[in-house]
Every structure is written in C-alpha cells, then in structure tokens.
Amino acid sequence: MVAEPATAPSPTTAPRRAGLPAWLTPARIERLAAHVSAAPDAGRVTTNAPYTGAPLAGLPVSAPTDVEDAFARARIAQKTWAATPLSARRRILLRFHDLVLARQDEVLDLMQAENGKTRRDAFLEVTDIAITSRYYARTAAKYLEPKRRRGAIPLLTHTTELRHPKGVVAVISPWNYPLSMAAGDALPALMAGNAVVQKPDTQTALSALWALGLMREAGLPAGVWQMVIGRGSSIGGALMDNADFMMFTGSTASGRRIARDAGERLIGASLELGGKNAMIVLDDADIDQAADGAVAACFPSAGQLCVSIERLYVAESLWDRFVAAFVARTGRLRIGAAFDYGVDVGSLTTPSQLDTVTAHVDDAVAKGATVLAGGKARPDLGPLFYEPTILTGVTPDMTLYAEETFGPVVSIYPYRDVEEAIELANSTPYGLNASVWSGDGARGRAVAARVRAGTVNVNEAFAAAWGSIDAPMGGMGDSGLGRRHGADGILKYTEAQTVAHQRVQGFYPPARISPETWAALLTGALKAMKAAGLR
Incomplete structure (x- = not known):
C-alpha cells in the first residue's frame, strides 16, 4: 500500500482587486x-x-x-x-x-x-x-x-x-x-x-x-x-x-x-x-516536471476547460514523491480576483457550476475520499471561488469518479504497471484529451497511441495538441463528432463537388465495335494499368 501524504495548506490568498476596469463603462x-x-x-x-x-x-x-x-x-x-x-x-x-x-x-x-x-x-x-x-x-x-x-x-x-x-x-x-x-x-x-x-x-x-x-x-x-x-x-x-x-x-x-x-x-x-480526461505519470517520469505539468493540467480557468485533467494515474514507485510534490505546488497557487497577471487561479463562472463542484467533492468525502489539497469554497474571496482540490481514495460509487466535474478538482490513483494505467485511462465513455509523462519520448508516444482520446499530449497537459493547429482536434466516444483545426x-x-469532363471516348463502345469486343478491350486495358502500377 502507498502512504497517504499530508494534506496541503490552503492556497495563497491573492490581493482582491476585482473592481471593473475604468474603460468598461x-x-x-x-x-x-x-x-x-x-x-x-x-x-x-x-x-x-x-x-x-x-x-x-x-x-x-x-x-x-x-x-x-x-x-x-x-x-x-x-x-x-x-x-x-x-x-x-x-x-x-x-x-x-x-x-x-x-x-x-x-x-x-x-x-x-x-x-x-x-x-x-x-x-x-x-x-x-x-x-x-x-x-x-x-x-x-x-x-x-x-x-x-x-x-x-x-x-x-x-x-x-x-x-x-x-x-x-x-x-x-x-x-x-x-x-x-x-x-x-x-x-x-x-x-x-x-x-x-x-x-x-x-x-x-x-x-x-x-x-x-x-x-x-x-x-x-x-x-x-x-x-x-x-x-x-x-x-x-x-x-x-x-x-x-x-x-x-x-x-x-x-x-x-x-x-x-x-x-x-x-x-x-x-x-x-464532455470529457473526463486522464493523465498518466509513467515510472520513468521526471517528478518535478510531471508535478508542474499536473498543476498546469488540472487548474487553468479554475478547471472549467474541456481538455483539463480530472483523473491522474501515477506509477506506484513514484507515488509518494510525486503526490508530495503535486500537493505542495497546489498549495502555493495564488487564488483570487485581479485584473492583472498576479493570480494563478480565478473564480468559477456560475452558481450552478459552484454547486456541481461542491456536490461532487462533498459526496466523495462523505463516502470516504481523502482531501489532500483544497476541498472547500472561498466566499471570503468572492461568491464563486473554490480552492484547487486534490482527492485520493475516490471509488466508483462516488459521483466524481466517472462524471465530469468541470472545476478545479482532480482525483489521483496509483497503478501497478503500464497495462493497468492504459486500461484505467480508457475506462470511460469519454475520449477528448489525455496526457502522458515519461523520461523517454518514444515510450511516452507509444503509450499515448494506446489511449482512446482525440488528442494526447506527451510531457504536456493540453496546449501542445491544442496549439498544433495544423492537426485535427476533437473527441472520441461521448466526447463528440467532427474535428476543429x-x-x-x-x-x-x-460541400465537396466532383466535376468530370469526359473527352473523345467514354465507357460505352462506339457503334462500330461490338459490346463483347469492347469488354475484352477494356479488360486488357485494366490489366495493363495494374501492371503499370497505376491507381
């Protein structure tokens, strides 16, 4: 069994500077x-x-x-x-x-x-x-x-x-x-x-x-x-x-x-x-880089991001060190309201979203999950703030185990080997985005190719695939149809349209040639085209 790390202190409270900019009259x-x-x-x-x-x-x-x-x-x-x-x-x-x-x-x-x-x-x-x-x-x-x-x-x-x-x-x-x-x-x-x-x-x-x-x-x-x-x-x-x-x-x-x-x-x-996106930390990952990446994967826009990570799977051999690093970094995030670059985590957008996040976390805790970081709303900062939250011990009977939370909440799980990690990552009807962390790029890409998601990032959260605008972006399964980018x-x-202009002779025989002779001629032509390597 892996040890449970100590919980993190509450995130740093940033100065509150929430008045509307003067120009926005x-x-x-x-x-x-x-x-x-x-x-x-x-x-x-x-x-x-x-x-x-x-x-x-x-x-x-x-x-x-x-x-x-x-x-x-x-x-x-x-x-x-x-x-x-x-x-x-x-x-x-x-x-x-x-x-x-x-x-x-x-x-x-x-x-x-x-x-x-x-x-x-x-x-x-x-x-x-x-x-x-x-x-x-x-x-x-x-x-x-x-x-x-x-x-x-x-x-x-x-x-x-x-x-x-x-x-x-x-x-x-x-x-x-x-x-x-x-x-x-x-x-x-x-x-x-x-x-x-x-x-x-x-x-x-x-x-x-x-x-x-x-x-x-x-x-x-x-x-x-x-x-x-x-x-x-x-x-x-x-x-x-x-x-x-x-x-x-x-x-x-x-x-x-x-x-x-x-x-x-x-x-x-x-x-x-929707999505219930997974991140896999392989046993050869750099712990500090992966912990930084997990923060960037889980908490942008207060977790209200279709491609953000809500499930995090960590190799047992790295569990204690990774979780300690992730929890410590999460505890240092500055949460608050400011129209400048001095804040790391902002507010949720609507009361209904706050209700969903609160209900998911409270349900998990009531059924035995452990809060390693965050876990509560911050009405002292504003009506819709919720702390970046890390949970362990999340089980299938808990709402947030499989349902999309769409907030600053991630559940974290240990795994034994790569096959189990891939199976866990794919154990969802969704398939929008995923993230794989490894010290070996080729290994990371090989694991990524086996994850059922429209985009998979190696040693990055989501921006690498999203920003590669020359490549398609979209979901599999319950995450949607079609692609952007x-x-x-x-x-x-x-709408695609084909315009075909036939010149001189078509597929039907001219009047002077019998259908049987024409069929033989076309058969010979088709064989010659194959022999010549034509498509």
Whole structure:
C-alpha cells in the first residue's frame, strides 16, 4: 500500500482587486450589446460578474423570429461573400489578427469580467485566436481551391474536385472559453465563404460580441456574421431549423439532441462535448516536471476547460514523491480576483457550476475520499471561488469518479504497471484529451497511441495538441463528432463537388465495335494499368 501524504495548506490568498476596469463603462457595454440581432423592443437579460456577483451587463434577448430574420439577412449576405475572392477574405482575417493583438487588453478585461478566469488564462485565448486567424488566412487557398483528381480513363477524363460553402452555419459556443470557442469556430466557416449566425452563451456574450465588432472593423461585410442571445430552449429550434451546418460545443446530453435533430434535417454537425480526461505519470517520469505539468493540467480557468485533467494515474514507485510534490505546488497557487497577471487561479463562472463542484467533492468525502489539497469554497474571496482540490481514495460509487466535474478538482490513483494505467485511462465513455509523462519520448508516444482520446499530449497537459493547429482536434466516444483545426476545421464547412469532363471516348463502345469486343478491350486495358502500377 502507498502512504497517504499530508494534506496541503490552503492556497495563497491573492490581493482582491476585482473592481471593473475604468474603460468598461455601461456605455461601452451597451455598444457591444448593440451587435445582438434582436428587435428594438426586445426584453433584456442581466449577467453578473463572477468576481463579485454584481450586475455586469443587460443584453437584448432574441426571439425565434429574430433568429429567422438573422438567417434571412445572412443568406443574402452570404451570396456576395462567397463570391468574394479568397485573397480579400484573407486580408480581413489578417487585419483581424492584428486588431486582436493590438487591443487585447479590452478582451482580456471582458473575459475576466464575465467569466472570472485569471488574466494568464484569458491571454491564452488571445494567442489562440491570433494563431487561428493567421493559420486559416494563410492555408485556406490550399484547402479550398479546385484540385485536379485522377480521371477514370487516363488522358480522356478531366476530373476536378471543387469546394463550395455550406451556406449559413449556426455556431453555438459555450461560456468557459468565450473568445476561443466563439471566434475560433466562426473564423474558418467565414473563410470558407459561409455566413454565420451564432448563439454565444449569454453569460459570456460580451467577449464574442467584441470579436464580432472587431471583424466588422477589419472589413467583414454586415450580415455575414451575426449573433443572437437567448436560451437554447427558446431559440435553439430556430437555429436548427434554419442552419445548413451546426457547430456546437457543450454538454454530451445537448450534443446528442443536436446530432439527432441534424440527422432528421440531413445537415452536418460538428460537436465537441464532455470529457473526463486522464493523465498518466509513467515510472520513468521526471517528478518535478510531471508535478508542474499536473498543476498546469488540472487548474487553468479554475478547471472549467474541456481538455483539463480530472483523473491522474501515477506509477506506484513514484507515488509518494510525486503526490508530495503535486500537493505542495497546489498549495502555493495564488487564488483570487485581479485584473492583472498576479493570480494563478480565478473564480468559477456560475452558481450552478459552484454547486456541481461542491456536490461532487462533498459526496466523495462523505463516502470516504481523502482531501489532500483544497476541498472547500472561498466566499471570503468572492461568491464563486473554490480552492484547487486534490482527492485520493475516490471509488466508483462516488459521483466524481466517472462524471465530469468541470472545476478545479482532480482525483489521483496509483497503478501497478503500464497495462493497468492504459486500461484505467480508457475506462470511460469519454475520449477528448489525455496526457502522458515519461523520461523517454518514444515510450511516452507509444503509450499515448494506446489511449482512446482525440488528442494526447506527451510531457504536456493540453496546449501542445491544442496549439498544433495544423492537426485535427476533437473527441472520441461521448466526447463528440467532427474535428476543429487543420484541414478538417475548414473543410467541414464545405460541400465537396466532383466535376468530370469526359473527352473523345467514354465507357460505352462506339457503334462500330461490338459490346463483347469492347469488354475484352477494356479488360486488357485494366490489366495493363495494374501492371503499370497505376491507381
């Protein structure tokens, strides 16, 4: 049996500096809200600042008819936008890239104000969107321009693959990464020649609306990208009924409903859903590096990250030393509210998320789990703060053993050998992200290839795979369908068309040759093509 390490002290409390930045006035918020597609007399919904619980923004609420009107405008705008040369679309995305970097302080403040994350976590979203806009601006032509394909009959069949935009894409984006998930999924759809009607989560809509405003400033025509605000139960049906493609990031339960409805309409859908991501520390891992990596894997954005780690498996031979190092590092994290880079862990975003985290931890402790670090809310810092938490002794009868917590909570387990570690990592219906730590890169990659997850990072938490934007990112199993990034990230927003021009002679015999003779000639030609190595 491995020994239980001593629990860590409570995380360091950072100075509380949670007042809104001076520039973020009601007038500025209202200018952002004006980008919402809603009737002039629409009702309003109020969002609250997670740091303090105080009211933040009053946003117009879109009705189903507003969604239908947005799609009608988008269809008109999309025809012109699709006819716009790729070079012109490219220039708009590159201008947007520059504007995001130049005015990043605005959106950093917005993300912190409405999501509660730290500034360092918000900055990763800025870098993500800069990378995404530059990548698709520079690679779209390679993916979208007509491509010659091998014809049916060499020299006689001229075959071309064309890529046409789907039309109007619906994007439903979540609250946890309000810039990355909003702009990151819209940009390739726009670059492919589609229009976009988007429903960002109401709690974090300001960040998405900021991105929309910046794209229009960069030159995107009016109507090509529009946003609606409202509950899925109210306007989700209108989005589905009018969309030519659905891009959704959210819960597995909602994703199943969207997949079913998209199937009924025979439209495509890309779904990034839940996860219960695993990290494996192999017996040859560097303990200090792996412990640092575990902190980076489990607690960014207060654990409200689809690809963050919630299950951690450690080789028995390293258990005592690794757990002691991990617990000590977790105890040194600075938790608090600040619009600067002086905090390591910020707030949860919504009361319901705090309720979930609290319920999962309390249930585990009541059933015998041991808290090694954290384990409690911090109302002294703000209404939605929860300490970074490490649990051991978690068993299958506990809720957080298998269900996604989506908070700053990780359960940690010892394992005997690599086969057991891989089996444990794969013992979930989810398959979004995973992490493997080893002193031998080749060994780490070999283990990673056996983990059932859409992305697996070796000696890194999640940023290596996420930032490798030329490679696909997405989930297996209950973690979703489709991929973002790379070729898949833009081609999914297109319809493939084959145009084949047959010249001189086709597959049917000319009048002067009998069908039997023609069949013999073609048979000989097929054998000759195989002998020549032709495909």
